[in-house]
Structure formats: structure tokens, C-alpha cells
Amino acid sequence: xxxxVNGSTNRISKIILKFVSTPKTFLERAQKEEPEKxxxxxxxxxxxxxxxxxxxxxxxINEKSKNNLHIVYFHGGALCLNGGLAEWMMIDKWVKKTxxxxxxxxxxxxxxxKTQEIYDLSYGIYEQILSKYxxxxxxxxxxxxxxxxxxxxxxxxxxxxxxxxxxxxxxxxWIDFSLSHPDIPLYETKDKVLSLARxxxxxxxxxxxxxxxxxxxxxxxxxEPIHIYGGTNDMLYPDMLLFEDNNPKIDLKIYYNxxxxxxxxxxxxxxxVHKEISESINLLKQKVLTYKE
Numbered sequence: 260x261x262x263x264v265n266g267s268t269n270r271i272s273k274i275i276l277k278f279v280s281t282p283k284t285f286l287e288r289a290q291k292e293e294p295e296k297x298x299x300x301x302x303x304x305x306x307x308x309x310x311x312x313x314x315x316x317x318x319x320i321n322e323k324s325k326n327n328l329h330i331v332y333f334h335g336g337a338l339c340l341n342g343g344l345a346e347w348m349m350i351d352k353w354v355k356k357t358x359x360x361x362x363x364x365x366x367x368x369x370x371x372x373k374t375q376e377i378y379d380l381s382y383g384i385y386e387q388i389l390s391k392y393x394x395x396x397x398x399x400x401x402x403x404x405x406x407x408x409x410x411x412x413x414x415x416x417x418x419x420x421x422x423x424x425x426x427x428x429x430x431x432x433w434i435d436f437s438l439s440h441p442d443i444p445l446y447e448t449k450d451k452v453l454s455l456a457r458x459x460x461x462x463x464x465x466x467x468x469x470x471x472x473x474x475x476x477x478x479x480x481x482x483e484p485i486h487i488y489g490g491t492n493d494m495l496y497p498d499m500l501l502f503e504d505n506n507p508k509i510d511l512k513i514y515y516n517x518x519x520x521x522x523x524x525x526x527x528x529x530x531x532v533h534k535e536i537s538e539s540i541n542l543l544k545q546k547v548l549t550y551k552e
Contacts, residue, residue, distance in 0.1 A: 266514035272524040276451040285337040295341040328359040329395035335403030339369040356537035378411035396425040406432025410476040442497035452519040490517030
């Protein structure tokens, strides 16, 4: 189901977008990045339990939650860049409004890894979180490239018949690694964050093998509900539309004139999205409590 919502980019957000826009490719930027560290603000605000799966950390906060809901977050960054404080601040908002636990996953990235390894290891991290918190209802949330990781994990979850997430939420997701949709260039001119030129070179790191049980999400039929939030000023918008057309259980909410991952920006529309996400998690909390009774 598609829903369109009026939107616009405010002045402060336009300034931020101008500041973060760069002609460098994502791979060029990745070469200068250090291993991702836990932000000081999060360490100061929360008791963080850092655990490891095959050298990859996941940081869990609010372990003393009074419910058994657990957000598992996969950050964006074109599969080659770190996440950051802005994404942690989103998580902080959701935890504050829902009292859910939350785990921030630091998953493998290009160029050290290729897509098959990224998806397999990310699935392994999810499975590890399940084993550590077996009674929790998992809520997978991913932004941009994190959405692509989640869509791949969901395929493996079904294939290997393990516990499914109770809720799946994607924010401006990158759905098709190939970026081959013919309408992408039409929206690329509106996109201040992404461009085909910035993705240059990343295609060399796609080694996905269908025999592994993972395929292009546009070719796969998902039987679980997935909530997607996106904007029309995003070059990934055409693939969001195509994905919704292919999957009847997709709830796609599109905001006019809003950029890629606008949920990270200080916009009125981002506040609406965060409110809806928190409400969805709290609604799940009520369902879980009713089921237990």
C-alpha cells in the first residue's frame, strides 16, 4: 500500500545537505575512515553492553527494559561507510518513547568485504543477538544501505527457519544493489545526498551467489509486513515504488519533496516519522502483552 504525504525541506536541512554533499565517491571517502567507535554522548547517557560476533561489535543499550522488545539497527553508508551520532540519536528517541532495548550493529563493509560476506555475517550477528536475548521480540530497522542488509537477512531467516522479527522498518532503503532502474537518473538531479557517480566502483564488490539463498530483493517475494519511509527527492525512490508493486505486504509512505534519509534531519516530517515508528513499537508492545495474558 502506498501513501503520499506533503512535505518540504526546511532551510536548516538544506544547509546541512549542502555541507554533506561532496563530489568524492563513497569508496574514496571509505579509504579515509577509521573503525567506527561508540559516540561519547551515547556512552555518557547509556549503560552500553558491547558484544562481538566474529570481530564485529554490536552495542546494546537499555538492557533493563521492562518489556521484551528489542530494536536491532543497521546503519546506512553505501555498504562502505560508518554510521554515526545522528543515527544513534534516532535510536535514543525510539528507546525513550518505547523503553525497548536497542542494539546498534557494526557490520562488515566494502572494500574489506564483498556483498555475500556482508549479508552472511550480518545474518550471523542477528542470530547471535537472538541467542543472547531469546525471549525478545526483534524489531529490525535499517536506513539506506542498512535496508538492503535487512532485506537480505530476511531471506536467510526464512530459508533457515529461525525466529522472525516482529517488525521490519526501512528508512530510505537501498533495495537494488545494481541501481539499474531506468528512472533513477530522473530523480538523481533532485538528490543532494546520493548520485550514481558517488557509487562508482562499488559495483566491483558484488559477488552475490543465488545458491546462497539470497537474491536481489526486487526478484524476491517477501511474506512478512515491511514498513518503508522515503521521499520523492531521493534517487532510490523508483526502486521503492517497484518493490511495493511486487510485494502486497509492503506499507510504503512517501513524503513529497523530502531527501534521502530525511529522518536524520531536523525536519517536521522526520518528527512525524519518528512518532509513527515509536507508535508502531508501542502497538507491538500491547500485542505482546495481550498475547501473554
